[in-house]
Amino acid sequence: MSSETIVSANFATAGRATAAVDWFLNQSIDRDAVTVRVSPPGERPRPPRAGDNRRTDLTWLVAIDYDRARLGKRTAVETLKREGGSIVRQATAGM
Secondary structure, eight states: OOGGGEEEEEESSHHHHHHHHHHHHTTTOOGGGEEEEEEOTTSOOBOOOTTGGGOSSOEEEEEEETTTTTOOHHHHHHHHHHTTOEEESSTTTTO
């Protein structure tokens, strides 16, 4: 992923993060254009593991490379916000 074409958002729940990922994947984009990480309190973001969807203490980070996905930046940002995400300034942090 090129950091210049990445938009990221934090989600409070796995369900909201999944809704955003599902929307992007339903657009028939390159699966590698979407990255998901979880951030336990006080730790660096990491790939999700089994059971993470049941944890309430995690922050979910969804990143989309809108160039690779062949979507506009505006579409990516609006979708992440609509699905309940808070846009992250430094998109590549922990990715």
